[in-house]
Amino acid sequence: MSETGMAGDTAQGAGPMTLSRRRILQLGLAAVPAACGARLLAGALASTDGAARAAEPAPDAPPYDPAAHEWSFVIDTTTCIGCGRCVEACKLENHVPEDDELNRTWVELHVVADDGTVTVTSPEGGRFGFPAEDAAVPASIREAYFVPRTCMQCENPPCTWVCPVSATFRTEDGVVLVDEKRCIGCGYCLVACPYGARYMVPAGETTPKGVAGIVDKCTFCYHRITRGMLPACAEVCPVNARIFGDLNDSASAVSVALAEKRVRVMKPGLGTKPRVYYTGLEGEVE
Protein backbone atom coordinates (compact mmCIF):
# COMPACT_ATOMS: atom_id res chain seq x y z
CA MET A 1 0.00 0.00 0.00
CA SER A 2 2.65 2.34 1.07
CA GLU A 3 4.60 1.57 -2.02
CA THR A 4 1.53 2.08 -4.16
CA GLY A 5 0.76 5.18 -2.17
CA MET A 6 4.26 6.39 -2.66
CA ALA A 7 4.03 5.55 -6.28
CA GLY A 8 0.66 7.29 -6.46
CA ASP A 9 2.03 10.31 -4.62
CA THR A 10 4.99 10.39 -6.88
CA ALA A 11 2.78 10.04 -9.90
CA GLN A 12 0.38 12.64 -8.60
CA GLY A 13 3.26 14.84 -7.55
CA ALA A 14 5.12 14.31 -10.78
CA GLY A 15 2.16 15.66 -12.75
CA PRO A 16 1.94 19.08 -11.07
CA MET A 17 5.74 19.26 -10.78
CA THR A 18 6.10 18.72 -14.50
CA LEU A 19 3.28 21.17 -15.10
CA SER A 20 4.73 23.76 -12.80
CA ARG A 21 8.09 23.54 -14.49
CA ARG A 22 6.28 24.02 -17.77
CA ARG A 23 4.28 26.81 -16.14
CA ILE A 24 7.50 28.46 -15.04
CA LEU A 25 8.82 28.33 -18.56
CA GLN A 26 5.50 29.49 -19.95
CA LEU A 27 5.27 32.31 -17.47
CA GLY A 28 8.86 33.23 -18.11
CA LEU A 29 8.41 33.16 -21.85
CA ALA A 30 5.15 35.09 -21.60
CA ALA A 31 6.67 37.68 -19.27
CA VAL A 32 9.38 38.62 -21.77
CA PRO A 33 7.07 39.66 -24.63
CA ALA A 34 4.63 41.15 -22.12
CA ALA A 35 7.35 43.32 -20.63
CA CYS A 36 8.76 44.20 -24.03
CA GLY A 37 5.30 45.02 -25.31
CA ALA A 38 4.51 47.21 -22.30
CA ARG A 39 7.89 48.94 -22.66
CA LEU A 40 7.38 49.50 -26.36
CA LEU A 41 3.87 50.76 -25.79
CA ALA A 42 5.07 53.16 -23.10
CA GLY A 43 7.91 54.27 -25.36
CA ALA A 44 5.60 54.77 -28.32
CA LEU A 45 3.17 56.78 -26.23
CA ALA A 46 5.99 58.92 -24.85
CA SER A 47 7.53 59.50 -28.27
CA THR A 48 4.23 60.43 -29.95
CA ASP A 49 3.57 62.80 -27.07
CA GLY A 50 7.05 64.28 -27.42
CA ALA A 51 6.80 64.47 -31.20
CA ALA A 52 3.44 66.19 -31.00
CA ARG A 53 4.81 68.82 -28.64
CA ALA A 54 8.00 69.35 -30.63
CA ALA A 55 6.12 69.51 -33.93
CA GLU A 56 3.63 72.06 -32.64
CA PRO A 57 5.61 75.25 -33.35
CA ALA A 58 6.48 74.67 -37.00
CA PRO A 59 5.06 71.57 -38.63
CA ASP A 60 6.49 72.32 -42.09
CA ALA A 61 9.92 73.50 -40.95
CA PRO A 62 12.86 71.08 -40.99
CA PRO A 63 13.63 69.77 -37.51
CA TYR A 64 15.96 71.97 -35.52
CA ASP A 65 19.54 70.66 -35.51
CA PRO A 66 21.49 71.84 -32.43
CA ALA A 67 24.79 70.69 -33.94
CA ALA A 68 24.45 73.25 -36.73
CA HIS A 69 24.39 76.33 -34.48
CA GLU A 70 26.57 78.24 -32.00
CA TRP A 71 24.48 80.99 -30.43
CA SER A 72 26.09 84.15 -29.14
CA PHE A 73 25.42 87.74 -28.12
CA VAL A 74 27.39 90.90 -28.76
CA ILE A 75 26.16 93.62 -26.40
CA ASP A 76 26.96 97.17 -27.45
CA THR A 77 27.25 99.39 -24.38
CA THR A 78 27.89 102.42 -26.58
CA THR A 79 24.36 102.33 -28.02
CA CYS A 80 22.36 101.07 -25.00
CA ILE A 81 20.04 103.81 -23.75
CA GLY A 82 19.06 102.04 -20.53
CA CYS A 83 15.33 101.95 -21.31
CA GLY A 84 14.86 98.50 -19.77
CA ARG A 85 12.54 97.16 -22.46
CA CYS A 86 14.72 94.04 -22.54
CA VAL A 87 14.17 93.44 -18.82
CA GLU A 88 10.43 93.89 -19.22
CA ALA A 89 10.28 91.61 -22.28
CA CYS A 90 12.31 88.93 -20.52
CA LYS A 91 10.05 89.05 -17.47
CA LEU A 92 6.93 88.64 -19.61
CA GLU A 93 8.31 86.13 -22.09
CA ASN A 94 9.92 83.83 -19.56
CA HIS A 95 7.64 83.89 -16.55
CA VAL A 96 10.31 85.63 -14.45
CA PRO A 97 9.09 86.61 -10.94
CA GLU A 98 8.00 90.23 -10.40
CA ASP A 99 10.62 90.59 -7.63
CA ASP A 100 13.11 93.36 -8.61
CA GLU A 101 16.04 91.26 -7.40
CA LEU A 102 15.21 88.21 -9.51
CA ASN A 103 16.01 88.62 -13.18
CA ARG A 104 17.29 86.59 -16.08
CA THR A 105 18.55 89.82 -17.57
CA TRP A 106 18.99 93.28 -16.08
CA VAL A 107 20.60 96.63 -16.91
CA GLU A 108 23.15 98.50 -14.82
CA LEU A 109 24.17 102.16 -14.99
CA HIS A 110 27.90 102.55 -14.48
CA VAL A 111 28.96 106.07 -13.52
CA VAL A 112 32.68 106.81 -13.41
CA ALA A 113 33.45 109.86 -11.28
CA ASP A 114 36.37 112.17 -11.96
CA ASP A 115 38.38 110.48 -9.24
CA GLY A 116 37.86 107.11 -10.93
CA THR A 117 35.35 105.64 -8.48
CA VAL A 118 32.64 103.65 -10.22
CA THR A 119 29.05 103.70 -8.98
CA VAL A 120 26.78 100.92 -10.25
CA THR A 121 23.02 101.28 -9.95
CA SER A 122 20.17 99.16 -11.26
CA PRO A 123 16.81 100.39 -9.93
CA GLU A 124 14.30 97.54 -10.33
CA GLY A 125 16.83 95.83 -12.58
CA GLY A 126 16.50 98.81 -14.91
CA ARG A 127 13.09 97.51 -15.95
CA PHE A 128 11.50 100.96 -16.11
CA GLY A 129 14.56 102.86 -17.20
CA PHE A 130 16.65 105.10 -15.00
CA PRO A 131 14.45 108.01 -13.85
CA ALA A 132 16.51 111.17 -13.44
CA GLU A 133 15.05 111.93 -10.00
CA ASP A 134 16.34 108.57 -8.69
CA ALA A 135 19.85 108.97 -10.04
CA ALA A 136 22.51 109.78 -7.45
CA VAL A 137 25.12 111.20 -9.76
CA PRO A 138 28.39 112.72 -8.58
CA ALA A 139 28.78 116.42 -9.38
CA SER A 140 31.46 115.76 -11.96
CA ILE A 141 31.62 112.54 -13.91
CA ARG A 142 34.21 111.24 -16.34
CA GLU A 143 31.74 109.00 -18.15
CA ALA A 144 28.57 107.00 -17.74
CA TYR A 145 27.19 104.05 -19.67
CA PHE A 146 24.63 101.28 -19.40
CA VAL A 147 25.63 97.63 -19.14
CA PRO A 148 22.96 95.04 -19.95
CA ARG A 149 23.65 91.86 -18.02
CA THR A 150 22.64 88.27 -18.60
CA CYS A 151 23.89 84.69 -18.41
CA MET A 152 27.18 84.46 -20.30
CA GLN A 153 26.37 80.93 -21.60
CA CYS A 154 29.98 80.07 -20.82
CA GLU A 155 31.87 77.49 -22.84
CA ASN A 156 33.30 76.34 -19.49
CA PRO A 157 30.33 76.93 -17.20
CA PRO A 158 31.22 76.61 -13.49
CA CYS A 159 27.54 76.10 -12.69
CA THR A 160 27.50 72.77 -14.53
CA TRP A 161 30.68 71.59 -12.84
CA VAL A 162 29.30 72.06 -9.34
CA CYS A 163 25.77 70.72 -9.86
CA PRO A 164 25.61 67.57 -7.73
CA VAL A 165 22.84 65.98 -9.80
CA SER A 166 23.92 67.04 -13.32
CA ALA A 167 20.72 69.03 -13.65
CA THR A 168 22.34 71.95 -15.42
CA PHE A 169 24.08 71.26 -18.70
CA ARG A 170 25.31 72.96 -21.84
CA THR A 171 23.59 72.14 -25.14
CA GLU A 172 25.40 71.44 -28.39
CA ASP A 173 24.37 74.86 -29.72
CA GLY A 174 25.91 76.61 -26.73
CA VAL A 175 23.13 77.31 -24.26
CA VAL A 176 23.27 76.40 -20.56
CA LEU A 177 19.91 75.00 -19.44
CA VAL A 178 18.44 73.56 -16.24
CA ASP A 179 16.69 70.17 -16.33
CA GLU A 180 13.71 70.87 -14.08
CA LYS A 181 13.19 67.17 -13.41
CA ARG A 182 16.68 66.67 -12.03
CA CYS A 183 17.25 69.98 -10.22
CA ILE A 184 16.94 69.59 -6.46
CA GLY A 185 17.12 73.32 -5.71
CA CYS A 186 20.32 73.16 -3.65
CA GLY A 187 21.50 76.53 -5.01
CA TYR A 188 25.13 75.50 -5.43
CA CYS A 189 25.12 76.82 -9.02
CA LEU A 190 23.96 80.24 -7.78
CA VAL A 191 27.09 80.45 -5.67
CA ALA A 192 29.36 79.10 -8.40
CA CYS A 193 28.20 81.54 -11.11
CA PRO A 194 30.70 84.44 -11.22
CA TYR A 195 28.15 86.63 -13.02
CA GLY A 196 25.17 86.31 -10.64
CA ALA A 197 23.07 85.14 -13.57
CA ARG A 198 20.94 82.58 -11.72
CA TYR A 199 18.15 82.84 -9.21
CA MET A 200 16.11 80.51 -7.02
CA VAL A 201 12.44 80.53 -7.93
CA PRO A 202 10.74 81.97 -4.82
CA ALA A 203 7.75 80.49 -3.01
CA GLY A 204 4.53 80.97 -4.93
CA GLU A 205 6.32 81.27 -8.28
CA THR A 206 7.35 78.72 -10.89
CA THR A 207 9.71 78.37 -13.84
CA PRO A 208 8.29 78.76 -17.37
CA LYS A 209 7.63 75.01 -17.26
CA GLY A 210 5.55 75.38 -14.09
CA VAL A 211 8.05 73.88 -11.65
CA ALA A 212 8.52 75.42 -8.19
CA GLY A 213 11.46 75.42 -5.81
CA ILE A 214 14.28 75.09 -8.35
CA VAL A 215 16.77 77.32 -10.15
CA ASP A 216 15.99 79.40 -13.23
CA LYS A 217 18.23 81.33 -15.60
CA CYS A 218 18.52 82.86 -19.06
CA THR A 219 17.98 80.29 -21.81
CA PHE A 220 18.76 82.71 -24.68
CA CYS A 221 14.99 82.24 -25.19
CA TYR A 222 15.66 78.71 -26.40
CA HIS A 223 12.04 78.35 -27.53
CA ARG A 224 12.46 81.38 -29.78
CA ILE A 225 15.94 80.86 -31.24
CA THR A 226 15.13 77.25 -32.19
CA ARG A 227 12.20 78.66 -34.21
CA GLY A 228 14.41 81.18 -35.99
CA MET A 229 13.26 84.10 -33.83
CA LEU A 230 15.37 86.50 -31.78
CA PRO A 231 15.49 86.28 -27.98
CA ALA A 232 12.75 88.51 -26.56
CA CYS A 233 15.28 91.05 -25.19
CA ALA A 234 16.93 91.45 -28.59
CA GLU A 235 13.53 91.55 -30.32
CA VAL A 236 12.37 94.59 -28.35
CA CYS A 237 15.68 96.47 -28.05
CA PRO A 238 14.98 99.84 -29.73
CA VAL A 239 18.62 100.62 -30.52
CA ASN A 240 19.94 97.17 -31.47
CA ALA A 241 22.31 97.11 -28.53
CA ARG A 242 21.79 93.37 -28.21
CA ILE A 243 23.16 91.76 -31.33
CA PHE A 244 22.23 88.09 -31.42
CA GLY A 245 23.11 85.36 -33.87
CA ASP A 246 24.86 82.20 -34.92
CA LEU A 247 28.67 82.05 -34.80
CA ASN A 248 28.55 79.21 -37.37
CA ASP A 249 27.04 81.62 -39.89
CA SER A 250 29.71 84.09 -41.00
CA ALA A 251 27.02 86.43 -42.35
CA SER A 252 25.05 86.59 -39.10
CA ALA A 253 24.83 89.91 -37.27
CA VAL A 254 26.85 88.55 -34.39
CA SER A 255 29.66 87.23 -36.60
CA VAL A 256 29.84 90.55 -38.45
CA ALA A 257 29.89 92.47 -35.16
CA LEU A 258 32.66 90.25 -33.78
CA ALA A 259 34.70 90.76 -36.95
CA GLU A 260 34.24 94.52 -37.01
CA LYS A 261 34.19 95.58 -33.38
CA ARG A 262 36.67 95.36 -30.59
CA VAL A 263 35.06 93.20 -27.95
CA ARG A 264 35.85 91.85 -24.54
CA VAL A 265 34.22 89.44 -22.14
CA MET A 266 33.50 89.82 -18.45
CA LYS A 267 36.02 88.32 -16.01
CA PRO A 268 38.17 86.72 -18.74
CA GLY A 269 40.71 85.63 -16.11
CA LEU A 270 38.36 83.01 -14.74
CA GLY A 271 38.59 80.94 -17.91
CA THR A 272 34.84 80.55 -18.18
CA LYS A 273 34.96 81.54 -21.88
CA PRO A 274 31.73 83.54 -22.03
CA ARG A 275 29.66 83.51 -25.20
CA VAL A 276 28.37 87.01 -24.48
CA TYR A 277 30.74 89.68 -25.78
CA TYR A 278 30.72 93.39 -24.97
CA THR A 279 31.77 96.37 -27.01
CA GLY A 280 32.63 99.64 -25.31
CA LEU A 281 33.09 97.92 -21.98
CA GLU A 282 35.70 99.49 -19.72
CA GLY A 283 38.39 97.58 -17.92
CA GLU A 284 36.94 98.31 -14.51
CA VAL A 285 33.71 96.41 -15.26
CA GLU A 286 34.39 93.00 -13.81
Place this chain on the structure above:
Amino acid sequence: MTRLRAALALIAILAVACVALAVVVPWIYDEYGYHPEVNARSWAALAPRYADAVLCQRCHEAQYTPWQDSKHATVTCESCHGPLAEHAATAPEAAPPGSSGIAKPAARLCAACHERGPGKPDGFATVDLAAHYAGGTCTGCHDSHAATAARPHDIPHPLANLPPCVVCHVPAGLRPVPAGHVESSDAVCLSCHKRSGATQ
Protein backbone atom coordinates in the same frame (compact mmCIF):
# COMPACT_ATOMS: atom_id res chain seq x y z
CA MET B 1 0.15 20.64 -2.09
CA THR B 2 0.85 23.53 0.23
CA ARG B 3 4.44 23.66 -0.94
CA LEU B 4 3.22 23.49 -4.50
CA ARG B 5 0.80 26.38 -3.97
CA ALA B 6 3.46 28.39 -2.23
CA ALA B 7 5.83 27.77 -5.12
CA LEU B 8 3.20 28.74 -7.67
CA ALA B 9 2.30 31.85 -5.73
CA LEU B 10 5.99 32.81 -5.54
CA ILE B 11 6.37 32.28 -9.26
CA ALA B 12 3.29 34.36 -9.93
CA ILE B 13 4.56 37.17 -7.68
CA LEU B 14 7.97 37.07 -9.33
CA ALA B 15 6.41 37.15 -12.78
CA VAL B 16 4.26 40.15 -11.87
CA ALA B 17 7.26 41.87 -10.29
CA CYS B 18 9.34 41.25 -13.41
CA VAL B 19 6.69 42.75 -15.64
CA ALA B 20 6.13 45.67 -13.25
CA LEU B 21 9.86 46.40 -13.06
CA ALA B 22 10.22 46.21 -16.82
CA VAL B 23 7.48 48.78 -17.19
CA VAL B 24 8.16 51.05 -14.21
CA VAL B 25 11.94 51.25 -14.10
CA PRO B 26 12.40 52.46 -17.67
CA TRP B 27 9.65 55.02 -17.12
CA ILE B 28 11.48 56.45 -14.12
CA TYR B 29 14.69 56.35 -16.09
CA ASP B 30 13.04 58.27 -18.94
CA GLU B 31 11.58 60.80 -16.55
CA TYR B 32 14.52 61.50 -14.25
CA GLY B 33 17.56 60.12 -16.08
CA TYR B 34 20.27 62.31 -17.58
CA HIS B 35 18.83 63.25 -20.97
CA PRO B 36 20.06 66.74 -21.85
CA GLU B 37 18.89 66.54 -25.49
CA VAL B 38 15.37 65.59 -24.43
CA ASN B 39 15.27 68.37 -21.86
CA ALA B 40 16.57 70.90 -24.38
CA ARG B 41 13.73 69.93 -26.72
CA SER B 42 11.21 70.55 -23.95
CA TRP B 43 12.66 74.07 -23.48
CA ALA B 44 12.36 74.59 -27.22
CA ALA B 45 8.70 73.54 -27.09
CA LEU B 46 7.61 76.48 -24.91
CA ALA B 47 5.35 78.97 -26.68
CA PRO B 48 6.69 82.48 -27.48
CA ARG B 49 4.68 85.41 -26.16
CA TYR B 50 6.40 88.08 -28.24
CA ALA B 51 5.60 87.61 -31.93
CA ASP B 52 6.75 89.52 -34.98
CA ALA B 53 5.85 93.02 -36.16
CA VAL B 54 4.94 91.61 -39.59
CA LEU B 55 1.88 90.04 -37.98
CA CYS B 56 0.74 93.48 -36.80
CA GLN B 57 0.66 94.82 -40.35
CA ARG B 58 -2.30 92.62 -41.31
CA CYS B 59 -4.72 94.72 -39.25
CA HIS B 60 -2.77 97.85 -38.30
CA GLU B 61 -1.58 99.06 -41.69
CA ALA B 62 -2.41 102.68 -40.76
CA GLN B 63 0.23 102.60 -38.02
CA TYR B 64 2.59 100.11 -39.65
CA THR B 65 3.32 102.00 -42.88
CA PRO B 66 4.37 105.36 -41.40
CA TRP B 67 6.24 103.56 -38.62
CA GLN B 68 8.47 101.79 -41.14
CA ASP B 69 9.78 105.14 -42.40
CA SER B 70 9.93 106.84 -39.04
CA LYS B 71 12.82 107.40 -36.65
CA HIS B 72 11.15 104.71 -34.56
CA ALA B 73 11.54 102.09 -37.30
CA THR B 74 14.07 100.18 -35.17
CA VAL B 75 11.59 100.07 -32.29
CA THR B 76 9.33 97.06 -32.81
CA CYS B 77 5.59 97.23 -32.12
CA GLU B 78 5.92 94.99 -29.06
CA SER B 79 8.74 97.08 -27.62
CA CYS B 80 6.08 99.63 -26.61
CA HIS B 81 2.83 97.66 -26.79
CA GLY B 82 4.01 94.49 -25.00
CA PRO B 83 3.83 90.81 -25.97
CA LEU B 84 1.23 90.28 -28.69
CA ALA B 85 1.63 86.72 -29.98
CA GLU B 86 -1.60 85.69 -28.29
CA HIS B 87 -3.39 88.81 -29.56
CA ALA B 88 -2.18 88.13 -33.11
CA ALA B 89 -3.40 84.54 -32.91
CA THR B 90 -6.78 85.21 -31.29
CA ALA B 91 -7.97 88.70 -32.26
CA PRO B 92 -10.64 88.38 -34.96
CA GLU B 93 -9.61 89.93 -38.27
CA ALA B 94 -13.01 91.56 -38.57
CA ALA B 95 -12.69 93.40 -35.26
CA PRO B 96 -11.89 97.08 -35.69
CA PRO B 97 -8.30 97.93 -34.70
CA GLY B 98 -8.23 99.30 -31.18
CA SER B 99 -11.14 97.19 -29.92
CA SER B 100 -9.10 94.37 -28.38
CA GLY B 101 -8.13 96.19 -25.23
CA ILE B 102 -4.37 96.35 -25.89
CA ALA B 103 -3.22 99.17 -23.62
CA LYS B 104 -1.61 102.25 -25.14
CA PRO B 105 1.80 102.98 -23.67
CA ALA B 106 1.94 105.53 -20.85
CA ALA B 107 4.12 108.64 -20.86
CA ARG B 108 6.50 106.86 -18.48
CA LEU B 109 7.43 104.56 -21.34
CA CYS B 110 8.54 107.45 -23.56
CA ALA B 111 10.61 108.79 -20.68
CA ALA B 112 12.31 105.42 -20.16
CA CYS B 113 14.11 106.03 -23.45
CA HIS B 114 14.08 109.81 -23.85
CA GLU B 115 14.54 111.27 -20.37
CA ARG B 116 17.81 113.14 -20.08
CA GLY B 117 20.25 111.58 -17.65
CA PRO B 118 23.72 110.08 -17.28
CA GLY B 119 24.59 107.20 -19.56
CA LYS B 120 22.58 108.22 -22.62
CA PRO B 121 24.75 107.88 -25.74
CA ASP B 122 25.83 111.04 -27.55
CA GLY B 123 23.36 112.19 -30.18
CA PHE B 124 20.41 110.28 -28.74
CA ALA B 125 17.29 112.47 -28.47
CA THR B 126 16.70 113.25 -24.82
CA VAL B 127 14.48 115.74 -23.02
CA ASP B 128 14.78 117.48 -19.68
CA LEU B 129 11.40 116.59 -18.22
CA ALA B 130 11.58 119.38 -15.63
CA ALA B 131 11.79 122.00 -18.40
CA HIS B 132 9.39 120.34 -20.81
CA TYR B 133 5.71 121.12 -21.23
CA ALA B 134 3.90 118.74 -18.88
CA GLY B 135 0.25 119.58 -19.50
CA GLY B 136 -0.67 116.54 -21.57
CA THR B 137 0.45 113.16 -22.81
CA CYS B 138 3.56 112.74 -24.97
CA THR B 139 1.51 111.40 -27.87
CA GLY B 140 -0.78 114.44 -27.69
CA CYS B 141 1.99 116.33 -29.52
CA HIS B 142 4.37 113.65 -30.76
CA ASP B 143 3.20 111.01 -33.23
CA SER B 144 5.26 108.03 -32.21
CA HIS B 145 4.37 106.10 -35.38
CA ALA B 146 5.32 108.87 -37.80
CA ALA B 147 8.56 110.48 -38.84
CA THR B 148 7.70 113.50 -36.72
CA ALA B 149 8.65 111.42 -33.71
CA ALA B 150 12.19 112.32 -34.65
CA ARG B 151 11.85 115.95 -33.55
CA PRO B 152 9.06 117.73 -31.74
CA HIS B 153 7.32 120.65 -33.40
CA ASP B 154 9.42 123.69 -32.76
CA ILE B 155 8.21 127.24 -32.94
CA PRO B 156 10.53 129.54 -31.03
CA HIS B 157 7.99 132.09 -29.82
CA PRO B 158 8.98 133.83 -26.61
CA LEU B 159 5.97 135.06 -24.66
CA ALA B 160 6.90 138.69 -25.30
CA ASN B 161 6.30 138.28 -29.01
CA LEU B 162 2.89 136.62 -28.70
CA PRO B 163 -0.28 138.54 -29.61
CA PRO B 164 -1.49 140.70 -26.70
CA CYS B 165 -4.60 138.59 -26.09
CA VAL B 166 -2.50 135.66 -24.90
CA VAL B 167 -0.53 137.75 -22.47
CA CYS B 168 -3.74 139.08 -20.85
CA HIS B 169 -5.81 135.92 -20.84
CA VAL B 170 -3.10 133.63 -19.42
CA PRO B 171 -1.72 135.35 -16.33
CA ALA B 172 1.01 132.78 -15.78
CA GLY B 173 1.86 132.79 -19.47
CA LEU B 174 2.22 129.80 -21.73
CA ARG B 175 5.23 127.65 -21.06
CA PRO B 176 7.87 128.19 -23.70
CA VAL B 177 8.17 125.35 -26.18
CA PRO B 178 11.55 123.68 -25.67
CA ALA B 179 14.45 124.88 -27.78
CA GLY B 180 15.09 122.92 -30.95
CA HIS B 181 11.53 122.74 -32.24
CA VAL B 182 11.02 122.95 -35.99
CA GLU B 183 8.52 125.05 -37.96
CA SER B 184 4.97 123.81 -37.71
CA SER B 185 1.40 124.63 -38.64
CA ASP B 186 -1.08 126.50 -36.47
CA ALA B 187 -3.09 123.32 -35.94
CA VAL B 188 -0.11 121.79 -34.18
CA CYS B 189 0.26 124.84 -31.93
CA LEU B 190 -3.37 124.61 -30.99
CA SER B 191 -3.17 120.96 -30.13
CA CYS B 192 -0.77 121.87 -27.33
CA HIS B 193 -1.83 125.35 -26.34
CA LYS B 194 -5.61 125.04 -26.53
CA ARG B 195 -6.02 124.72 -22.76
CA SER B 196 -5.22 128.41 -22.24
CA GLY B 197 -8.47 129.45 -23.89
CA ALA B 198 -6.66 132.49 -25.22
CA THR B 199 -5.69 130.75 -28.42
CA GLN B 200 -9.28 129.90 -29.34
